[in-house]
Amino acid sequence: MDATNTAADFRPTHVVPPDGLPTWSSPDGAVPTEPLDPLLPVRLLDRLGDWGRVLCSNGWAAWVDGRLLVPLPQGPPAASTPLARTAEARGLLTRVEQTLGRYRRAAEELAAGRVDGETFRRTTHGLRIGVVVDGESVWLYDAERDGWLYYDGTAATAFAAPGAPSGSEG
Incomplete structure (x- = not known):
């Protein structure tokens, strides 16, 4: 991080997977950190290649297996950019509610001992939702299109899609 950047300026693009992530001092796997x-x-x-160089909010940087990083949705489109509106988001909100309801019912069945772990896994396999509510703004994951939408209460705008992280050439 250069001297003009501070921790307050730090804008993450990814998160480390739930199991943590090993790091190396260079993209060769020789010297773990x-x-x-x-x-x-x-x-x-x-x-x-498959390596990704990441920066932490404290300024520390290291090389990781970039394929394992979890991409974050980025902010909504800039106000100066013309918006490409998608179909309205109420249908997607309904699918999010239904998917969450299916998961909740399966979890209740498991907790009550009416199903075993394998049945729970089969019942919940393939369920995918993502929602971030921030005041009047909502970010919704559309599993059918495998991408994120920004919804301002009136219309939804596609603004982020998962995939290989982008970065400058190493």
């Missing part, structure tokens, strides 16, 4: 904590926000700086 301290592992990253689970779900730690990081900024992807560079890519070199």
